[in-house]
Amino acid sequence: MPLFGKSQKSPAELVRSLKDAVTALERGDKKAEKAQEDVSKNLVLIKNMLYGTSDAEPQTDIIVAQLAQELYNTNLLLLLIQNLNRIDFEGKKDVAQVFNNVLRRQIGTRSPTVEYICTKPEILFTLMSGYEHQEIASNCGTMLRECARYEALAKIMLYSDDFYNFFRYVEVSTFDIASDAFSTFKELLTRHKMLCAEFLEANYDKVFSHYQRLLNSENYVTRRQSLKLLGELLLDRHNFSIMTRYITNPDNLKLMMNMLKEKSRNIQFEAFHVFKVFVANPNKPKPILDILLRNQDKLVDFLTKFHTDRSEDEQFNDEKAYLIKQIKELKPLEH
Amino acid sequence: MDPRMCRKISSSESLPDAENVEYEVSNIIAPQESEENFLIEGSPEPNSVSWLDDEQIEDLDLNLDQTNLFFHRVDSADIIYRSKKKKCKMVGKYVMGDVLGEGSYGKVKEMLDSESLCRRAVKILKKRKLRRIPNGEQNVQREIQLLRILRHRNVIELVDVMYNDEKQKMYLVMEFCVGVLQDMLESSPGKKFPQRQAHDYFTQLLDGLEYLHGQGVVHKDIKPGNLLLTLDHTLKITDFGVAEALDMFSPEDTCYTGQGSPAFQPPEIANGAEQFSGIKVDIWSSGVTLYNMTTGRYPFEGDNVYRLLEAIGRGEPAPPPAALGPALGALLERMLKRDPALRPTVNEIKRHVWVQATPPLEAGERLVSPRSRRSDELHTSTVIPYLVERHYASAQEYFTERDLRHELGDGGSRTLSTAELSDGESTRQKRRWHSSCGRLPSCRLT
Numbered sequence: 001m002p003l004f005g006k007s008q009k010s011p012a013e014l015v016r017s018l019k020d021a022v023t024a025l026e027r028g029d030k031k032a033e034k035a036q037e038d039v040s041k042n043l044v045l046i047k048n049m050l051y052g053t054s055d056a057e058p059q060t061d062i063i064v065a066q067l068a069q070e071l072y073n074t075n076l077l078l079l080l081i082q083n084l085n086r087i088d089f090e091g092k093k094d095v096a097q098v099f100n101n102v103l104r105r106q107i108g109t110r111s112p113t114v115e116y117i118c119t120k121p122e123i124l125f126t127l128m129s130g131y132e133h134q135e136i137a138s139n140c141g142t143m144l145r146e147c148a149r150y151e152a153l154a155k156i157m158l159y160s161d162d163f164y165n166f167f168r169y170v171e172v173s174t175f176d177i178a179s180d181a182f183s184t185f186k187e188l189l190t191r192h193k194m195l196c197a198e199f200l201e202a203n204y205d206k207v208f209s210h211y212q213r214l215l216n217s218e219n220y221v222t223r224r225q226s227l228k229l230l231g232e233l234l235l236d237r238h239n240f241s242i243m244t245r246y247i248t249n250p251d252n253l254k255l256m257m258n259m260l261k262e263k264s265r266n267i268q269f270e271a272f273h274v275f276k277v278f279v280a281n282p283n284k285p286k287p288i289l290d291i292l293l294r295n296q297d298k299l300v301d302f303l304t305k306f307h308t309d310r311s312e313d314e315q316f317n318d319e320k321a322y323l324i325k326q327i328k329e330l331k332p333l334e335h
Numbered sequence: 336m337d338p339r340m341c342r343k344i345s346s347s348e349s350l351p352d353a354e355n356v357e358y359e360v361s362n363i364i365a366p367q368e369s370e371e372n373f374l375i376e377g378s379p380e381p382n383s384v385s386w387l388d389d390e391q392i393e394d395l396d397l398n399l400d401q402t403n404l405f406f407h408r409v410d411s412a413d414i415i416y417r418s419k420k421k422k423c424k425m426v427g428k429y430v431m432g433d434v435l436g437e438g439s440y441g442k443v444k445e446m447l448d449s450e451s452l453c454r455r456a457v458k459i460l461k462k463r464k465l466r467r468i469p470n471g472e473q474n475v476q477r478e479i480q481l482l483r484i485l486r487h488r489n490v491i492e493l494v495d496v497m498y499n500d501e502k503q504k505m506y507l508v509m510e511f512c513v514g515v516l517q518d519m520l521e522s523s524p525g526k527k528f529p530q531r532q533a534h535d536y537f538t539q540l541l542d543g544l545e546y547l548h549g550q551g552v553v554h555k556d557i558k559p560g561n562l563l564l565t566l567d568h569t570l571k572i573t574d575f576g577v578a579e580a581l582d583m584f585s586p587e588d589t590c591y592t593g594q595g596s597p598a599f600q601p602p603e604i605a606n607g608a609e610q611f612s613g614i615k616v617d618i619w620s621s622g623v624t625l626y627n628m629t630t631g632r633y634p635f636e637g638d639n640v641y642r643l644l645e646a647i648g649r650g651e652p653a654p655p656p657a658a659l660g661p662a663l664g665a666l667l668e669r670m671l672k673r674d675p676a677l678r679p680t681v682n683e684i685k686r687h688v689w690v691q692a693t694p695p696l697e698a699g700e701r702l703v704s705p706r707s708r709r710s711d712e713l714h715t716s717t718v719i720p721y722l723v724e725r726h727y728a729s730a731q732e733y734f735t736e737r738d739l740r741h742e743l744g745d746g747g748s749r750t751l752s753t754a755e756l757s758d759g760e761s762t763r764q765k766r767r768w769h770s771s772c773g774r775l776p777s778c779r780l781t
Contacts, residue, residue, distance in 0.1 A: 109692040151686075193545060194682045236549040240586055282584055315483050 009045065011067035018042035019076050025086050026079075039087055043094040050101045068102050072116045077102070081126045081143075084136045092139045100146045114150045121156050128162050131169040131181050141180040148187045151195055158188055158199045167210045171222050182225055189229070193238040200233070200242045208246070215255060224267050227259065231273040243277065250287040253278050257295070260302070269307065272320075279323050292330055299327050423725035426506060427497050429455065432718035436515070440464055440471065441504075445511065447718040454511035454716060455494060462503040470594070474576040479507065481552060481575045489543030491563065491573040512563035512571055513714045514705035520559055520628065522703070527631035529700035530663065534693060536562065537625050539570035541690070544617055545681045547572070551581040553588065553613030556595035557620035559627060564705040566714060579613060588613045597640050597647075598633050599623045602673050605647040615675035618684075622670025629663060630656055634671055662689040 009017070021038035024031055049067060052058035059067075071077055080087075080095050087095065103113045117123050124147060130140025147153040157163055166188075169181035189196050200207060214226035234243040246252055256278065259271035278288060292299065303324050310316050424431045432445035441459045448455055465471035482493035495508035516536065520526050528536070540562065547554055554561075554572065561574040577594040590613035593604035601619035603611040626634050634652035637643030650673030655664040666689045672678045684690060696702070704712070 106692065109688045193549060194680075235583075237551045237581070237583075238549050244584075277583075280583065315480070 011049070011063060012070050014042055014045055014049075015067065015070035015074055015076055018046065019074050019079065022076070022079050022083050022087075026083050028086075036086075036088060040091045040094075043087075043091050043098065046098055047094050050098060064105070065107075068105060068112060071102060072112075075120070077117075078120060078123050078126065081123060081130075081140075084130065084139060085133055092136060096139045096142050099143050103143075103146055103150075111150065114152055117147070118152055118156065121160075124153060124157055125160065125162050128157065128160075128165065131165070131172075131177060134174060134177060137174075137177040138180050141184055144184045145187050148184065148191055151192045154188055154192055155195055155199075158195070163188070164206075164210055167214060170214065170226070171217055171219055175221070178219075178221070182222075186229055189233065190236075193236070197238045197242065200239060204242065204245060212255070215259070220264065220267075224264065224270065227267060227270040227274070231270055234274060234277060247278050247281050248285045248288065250291055253288055253291055257291075260306075265307070272306070272316075276319055276323055279326050286333060289330065289333065292327060293332055296327060296330055300324055303327070421721045421724035423721040425449070426457070426499075427495075429457065429508065430718050430721065431457075432716065432721060439468055440475070445717045446508065447716065447722075454718075456509050456511050458507040458509065460505040460507065462505070475505070477578070478575040481578055481580060485547070485550060485552065485575075487543060487546040489539050489570050489572060490546065491571040509573075510565065510571065512565050512573075514564050516559035516562040516564065516570075516628070519564075519703050519705060520631070525631045528628050528703055529696055530629060530659075530694040531696045531700070532702050533625065533628040534690070535568065536564075536570050536628065537621075538685075538690060540572070540621055540624070541681055541685055543570065543572045544621065545685075548588075548614050548617070548681060551583055552578055553581060553590060554578045554617050555590070555593060555613065555620075556599070557617055558596055558599045558624055560596070562624070566705075568705065581613060590616070595620065597643055598635070600644070600647060601675065602648050602650040603675060605644040612675050614680075615678050618670055618678045618681070619675075622667060622678075625663075625670070626652075626655065626667050629659055634667075660689075662687075662692075666690070 018039065021035050021042060024035035025039055046067065048056065049059045050064060058064070077099060080099075084092055084095060103111075103117075105111065105113055124144075127140045127144050127147070130136045130144075144157075148157065166181060166185045170178055170185055172178050172181070189200075211226065211230065214222055215230070217223050217226070233239055234246055253275075256271050256275040260268055260275055262268055262271070278284070279292065281288075284292070303320055306320065307316070426446070428449050429446040430449055432447065434442050434444050435456055436443045438458075441461045441464055443456055443458050446455045446457045447453075460475055462472075465475060468474075479493065479496060482491070486492070491512075492510045493507060494510065495506075497506040497508070498504075499506070520528070527533075540557070544554070544557075552575075554575065555577050556574060557572070561572065563571045563573050565571065579590055579592075581588050581590075589610050591610050593600060593611075593616065595604075595616075597605075599620040601611075601616055604616065623634060626632070632653070634655075635643060635646045636653075637646050652668075652671045655667045657664070659667075666684070666687050669677070669679050669687075670684070679687070
């Protein structure tokens with residue numbers, strides 16, 4: 001029952017008038033200002049239905065279910081996202097809030113919105129391309145990360161060609177967009193362990209050739225973040241076979257050895273955590289062993305002087321001592 | 336079942352201290368043996384006695400001649416109470432509070448970081464006690480080593496490690512938690528949680544386990560007694576004393592030793608297998624934990640440890656009660672498969688219907704609030720009284736039953752909480768304390 005005088009619009013009416021307003025906005029004719037107003041107003045009404053307000057509880061499950069059903073039937077979610085850049089500042093945030101709320105809806109074990117988006121993957125691709133537009137990037141980011149929590153949706157995104165755009169987004173010059181894109185990128189690669197491991201295994205060459213570019217980026221933040229993430233990925237046991245594959249490639253070892261010598265101490269430190277895996281590997285293939293042997297003395301010398309001021313960090317010092325010992329004891333393969 | 340079976344085999348049992356004694360009875364002449372307080376007083380003038388604090392008493396390692404003890408009757412009205420000295424003590428930059436819990440290795444106390452004002456918990460390990468526990472010192476070293484690397488929302492964070500060589504003590508400073516699942520279960524009706532609540536904790540346990548296994552760490556002692564809760568209901572896996580780090584370069588997760596708690600051990604360990612899958616041990620123990628949280632019982636029971644292990648070894652768990660519903664029943668049955676290979680992986684459990692759907696709170700069910708045996712409802716900091724004592728020290732050290740009654744206005748039907756008792760000083764003092772810091776909302780006495 002409405003709490004304040006006016007009779008409340010039904011979910012169907014609300015969704016219809018929002019859709020009309022967004023369509024008018026999209027057309028961009030002379031009534032654009034009025035349309036803008038209508039969009040904002042209707043978005044607030046829908047948001048209040050889902051979240052409630054300071055003096056009204058959220059609507060009952062039945063009303064919310066009707067609302068969700070109308071949203072699916074009219075494809076309004078996609079329309080809203082496609083026109084997100086035309087909606088005003090508060091409205092953009094409302095779209096993200098409505099989207100995330102509807103997405104989280106559960107009926108028993110089912111998540112109807114997730115199922116709906118699976119049939120309409122354009123929603124995901126439109127959201128991902130949101131990183132191309134500065135004014136909607138962060139709104140799309142919040143929606144994308146909410147989507148990434150669901151394995152089915154994460155899978156669609158990972159296995160799409162659009163996923164490789166992330167390697168570009170995380171490097172853009174606007175810092176907050178790049179960071180937002182990186183956190184989504186990381187979420188996609190780490191959230192669902194088995195899915196990620198399968199994906200990386202199946203697309204190893206493509207992903208890591210792209211990844212290599214991040215590690216060589218001109219941008220310090222990109223280099224550092226991607227190196228850190230690489231360490232996390234390789235040291236996670238779920239990615240065991242990816243790790244074993246990565247550490248057999250001499251180019252990867254060379255890259256890490258170069259990063260050990262970078263100017264930035266943070267990058268040196270992160271590189272150390274990847275480098276140690278190459279050295280600790282009990283079954284080093286010949287090309288890796290050769291590189292290490294060729295640089296044996298230099299490496300021992302380098303590591304002995306490496307970050308000596310980290311005396312507090314026992315873990316690091318133990319690992320360093322272990323690596324030095326390993327490298328000292330390296331012997332060429334017989335025959 | 337004997338609660339002892341829920342603890343580790345390897346730990347030598349120490350007496351749990353009976354009560355959080357806030358009062359010391361001071362006019363008893365005969366020596367009295369007690370875990371908490373050991374007072375010998377010859378003269379009625381208390382000033383002539385040098386008091387020992389709890390820890391000093393424990394350090395004495397007393398072995399009293401039992402025959403020397405005799406009953407000594409003192410009329411209750413004559414008992415003089417003395418509020419326990421809240422002597423403010425600092426270890427490093429931390430202010431010590433009260434005991435939160437106790438294990439075989441030593442005590443866990445609350446602390447306050449005097450620089451960041453963060454509440455912390457400290458595990459105090461005594462070399463002397465550690466030496467008595469098989470592999471004690473080794474286990475602690477391993478725990479420290481593991482906790483240093485691990486960083487996850489659902490894994491306890493080790494904040495700091497301090498050593499006191501003189502006292503032969505080690506302090507492991509950790510995140511502050513308000514309760515152990517085990518204690519909550521014991522205090523709840525039917526010793527179980529509503530499914531809604533168990534579901535919340537179980538999914539967090541899965542997140543923590545997934546992370547641990549991803550880091551190549553097998554916990555090997557998952558049980559409600561090793562799951563803590565923070566104020567915001569975040570579950571923290573703790574006690575890595577018997578955990579093991581897997582070989583990074585081996586695709587297998589083979590382990591050779593099992594030292595966990597009997598009731599939570601899988602059949603392969605109960606049957607003494609030489610090697611077994613470490614990860615599947617954690618899956619089994621999580622299954623027993625879930626069984627226990629939702630039914631208040633254990634899938635295997637026995638009159639003693641041998642019977643229990645025998646029952647586990649046969650691997651026929653008591654079927655989950657039908658009241659749990661088919662989804663949860665099926666999940667439990669799968670997690671408690673005798674053959675480790677048939678048990679699901681964490682990822683498979685996460686996809687299970689019972690885990691996917693949040694069970695509703697049934698009519699009449701109430702959520703159990705996190706609590707330990709010692710904390711009050713609001714989880715007030717126990718460090719504050721020490722700070723109050725330090726800065727607003729009271730003059731009156733002794734008071735009698737009569738004082739107490741007067742203070743509480745006949746105190747007839749009201750039951751005293753220990754907190755009230757310890758603050759039960761004369762009204763004059765109270766006023767002073769109020770006037771000095773009552774203006775700060777966080778300092779207000781409740």
